Amino acid sequence: MQRNIWALVGDSDREQLPFKITGFVRLEALVGPRGIFPISRSTWWNKVRSGEFPQPVKLGPRTTAWRVKDILELIERFEGKDEARG
Numbered sequence: 615m616q617r618n619i620w621a622l623v624g625d626s627d628r629e630q631l632p633f634k635i636t637g638f639v640r641l642e643a644l645v646g647p648r649g650i651f652p653i654s655r656s657t658w659w660n661k662v663r664s665g666e667f668p669q670p671v672k673l674g675p676r677t678t679a680w681r682v683k684d685i686l687e688l689i690e691r692f693e694g695k696d697e698a699r700g
Contacts, residue, residue, distance in 0.1 A: 635686075638671065638679035650689075 645651050645658045653661075661667040668684035 635682060637682055638673065639682055639685060640677075640679050644680065644685065 641649075641655065641658065643649060645653055645655055651658065658667065662669060668680055668688060670678045670680050673679050
C-alpha cells in the first residue's frame with residue numbers, strides 16, 4: 615500500500631522537523647540531545663538490529679542514513695501505540 619508521506623506530517627509540523635520531508639536523514643538528526651528520539655546511539659542500533667527500527671541505507675563507505683519515509687512511518691507507529699494506550 616502506497617502511503618502519502620505528506621499526510622503523516624501536518625503543515626504546522628513540517629517547519630519544525632530537523633530534516634526535509636523526502637530523502638535521507640543521518641543518525642545525528644535522529645538521536646541524542648538534538649535528535650527527535652530521546653534515546654542513545656547504542657539503543658538506536660540495538661533496535662535496528664532487532665528489527666524494531668528501520669534498516670539504514672549505505673550512501674558511501676563511511677556514510678549511513680535512513681530514508682525519511684521510514685522514519686516518518688516509525689513516528690506514526692509510535693503515535694499509534696500512544697493512542698492505543700490512551
